[in-house]
Amino acid sequence: xxxxxxxxxxxxxxxxxxxxxxxxxxxxxxxxxxxxxxxxxxxxxxxxxxxxxxxxxxxxxxxxxxxxxxxxxxxxxxxxxxxxxxxxxxxxxxxxxxxxxxxxxxxxxxxxxxxxxxxxxxxxxxxxxxxxxxxxxxxxxxxxxxxxxxxxxxxxxxxxxxxxxxxxxxxxxxxxxxxxxxxxxxxxxxxxxxxxxxxxxxxxxxxxxxx
Amino acid sequence: xxxxxxxxxxxxxxxxxxxxxxxxxxxxxxxxxxxxxxxxxxxxxxxxxxxxxxxxxxxxxxxxxxxxxxxxxxxxxxxxxxxxxxxxxxxxxxxxxxxxxxxxxxxxxxxxxxxxxxxxxxxxxxxxxxxxxxxxxxxxxxxxxxxxxxxxxxxxxxxxxxxxxxxxxxxxxxxxxxxxxxxxxxxxxxxxxxxxxxxxxxxxxxxxxxx
DNA sequence: CCTAATCTAGAATAATATTCTAGTTTTGGA
DNA sequence: TCCAAAACTAGAATATTATTCTAGATTAGG
Numbered sequence: 351x352x353x354x355x356x357x358x359x360x361x362x363x364x365x366x367x368x369x370x371x372x373x374x375x376x377x378x379x380x381x382x383x384x385x386x387x388x389x390x391x392x393x394x395x396x397x398x399x400x401x402x403x404x405x406x407x408x409x410x411x412x413x414x415x416x417x418x419x420x421x422x423x424x425x426x427x428x429x430x431x432x433x434x435x436x437x438x439x440x441x442x443x444x445x446x447x448x449x450x451x452x453x454x455x456x457x458x459x460x461x462x463x464x465x466x467x468x469x470x471x472x473x474x475x476x477x478x479x480x481x482x483x484x485x486x487x488x489x490x491x492x493x494x495x496x497x498x499x500x501x502x503x504x505x506x507x508x509x510x511x512x513x514x515x516x517x518x519x520x521x522x523x524x525x526x527x528x529x530x531x532x533x534x535x536x537x538x539x540x541x542x543x544x545x546x547x548x549x550x551x552x553x554x555x556x557x558x559x560x561x
Numbered sequence: 562x563x564x565x566x567x568x569x570x571x572x573x574x575x576x577x578x579x580x581x582x583x584x585x586x587x588x589x590x591x592x593x594x595x596x597x598x599x600x601x602x603x604x605x606x607x608x609x610x611x612x613x614x615x616x617x618x619x620x621x622x623x624x625x626x627x628x629x630x631x632x633x634x635x636x637x638x639x640x641x642x643x644x645x646x647x648x649x650x651x652x653x654x655x656x657x658x659x660x661x662x663x664x665x666x667x668x669x670x671x672x673x674x675x676x677x678x679x680x681x682x683x684x685x686x687x688x689x690x691x692x693x694x695x696x697x698x699x700x701x702x703x704x705x706x707x708x709x710x711x712x713x714x715x716x717x718x719x720x721x722x723x724x725x726x727x728x729x730x731x732x733x734x735x736x737x738x739x740x741x742x743x744x745x746x747x748x749x750x751x752x753x754x755x756x757x758x759x760x761x762x763x764x765x766x767x768x769x770x771x772x
Numbered sequence: 773c774c775t776a777a778t779c780t781a782g783a784a785t786a787a788t789a790t791t792c793t794a795g796t797t798t799t800g801g802a
Numbered sequence: 803t804c805c806a807a808a809a810c811t812a813g814a815a816t817a818t819t820a821t822t823c824t825a826g827a828t829t830a831g832g
Contacts, residue, residue, distance in 0.1 A: 392781045393780095393821085395781075397820095403820070464675035465588060469587075509724075510725045512728060515720070521719075524687065526694070528716070538720075568810055609811075614789070774831105780825105783825105784822085785823085787819085788820090794813100794814105796812090797810070801807105
């Protein structure tokens with residue numbers, strides 16, 4: 351496979367440039383010309399690597415999600431032995447940390463992905479995502495069996511865990527609230543645990559909801 | 562102010578058509594020509610009313626948020642006398658109900674708004690939203706004073722309350738989970754209450770009922 | 773050192789948003 | 803009733819921008 355190195359570098363430059371331009375102007379107002387200029391690449395190069403404008407966005411989206419998911423998963427594997435509370439903390443905390451470390455990337459994924467699910471890649475994205483979420487759910491269900499997590503409709507766990515953190519991050523990115531501090535992080539983890547966790551005193555032998 | 566009736570009808574037709582086209586193809590791939598055709602309007606008419614494509618999206622966004630907010634607020638005013646638990650139920654329940662009743666509109670607002678905050682209207686939107694959220698927070702803070710809601714950093718309440726429901730609705734719109742049932746609705750309200758509410762037994766002395 | 777694949781370039785093209793000019797309809801007041 | 807101004811509609815002309823196409827440069831392996 352010839353001509354690889356030059357290409358991969360160029361590819362990365364284009365992605366970086368595109369993320370900057372997207373952040374500055376929004377996806378809709380980002381022109382291919384601007385991306386070419388910033389990346390020092392030609393039109394042909396961009397189209398060779400990504401096919402079209404949506405292709406650039408799709409690559410950014412895909413790569414970001416993958417990185418984030420991998421971190422979440424390896425965190426979970428470590429926490430799996432520690433217990434349910436720790437797993438919840440990993441799920442919420444990893445998400446927030448990743449967004450804090452990659453704010454532009456996170457902004458793009460959370461605020462701008464927009465039309466990606468309509469494009470031709472949409473179906474593939476959806477199924478990849480489904481798989482990943484199934485894996486996460488799988489981890490959680492073990493704790494439900496063990497009575498450490500409350501029994502709820504399966505599809506509710508991820509919204510309950512990630513919803514508040516995701517909304518807070520979005521609000522931060524929109525400039526409505528200050529950047530999350532460790533105190534916020536702890537409070538959001540605590541809230542997630544209240545939503546799905548079973549307190550020690552509540553479990554006598556068998557799992558069951560309270561009140 | 563002359564020429565009003567004809568114009569307002571036309572305006573509404575264009576908005577309806579645009580919402581349909583946006584839903585079908587996504588905002589990015591929606592062409593003005595398609596909207597004109599569906600609405601039975603001319604290009605000139607569309608630009609007279611909305612200025613540009615983003616103007617159409619902005620109008621849809623603004624009108625939808627206003628309608629939704631008004632419902633939430635009037636619900637809150639009713640519940641204010643009943644208590645904190647009821648207010649939480651109104652905040653979460655009204656959001657879900659509105660989305661169920663206006664799925665296309667909600668899909669547009671939640672999934673597609675994308676670049677609106679970059680446009681020239683962006684700053685105005687942001688400040689209008691800030692005002693509204695401040696009003697909601699104001700309602701909640703009264704309950705914090707009264708000891709019915711836990712004391713938390715102020716900016717956390719709305720993410721805690723709306724986050725899970727919003728994520729669930731998004732997942733539904735993306736086809737990942739089934740439409741919310743009354744059971745889901747109740748569970749999400751319950752989770753919101755767990756996150757921010759103070760249980761009776763936890764409160765020392767001071768008065769107030771719950772549930 | 774040759775060949776095929778990869779990659780780069782930028783002009784040519786096509787699609788689409790937006791502007792502009794020329795009307796038509798409605799309204800409120802003289 | 804009739805007039806002028808404002809609101810509105812229409813669609814051709816223009817401008818912007820994405821995308822395609824052709825030609826050529828570069829690289830890796832045989």
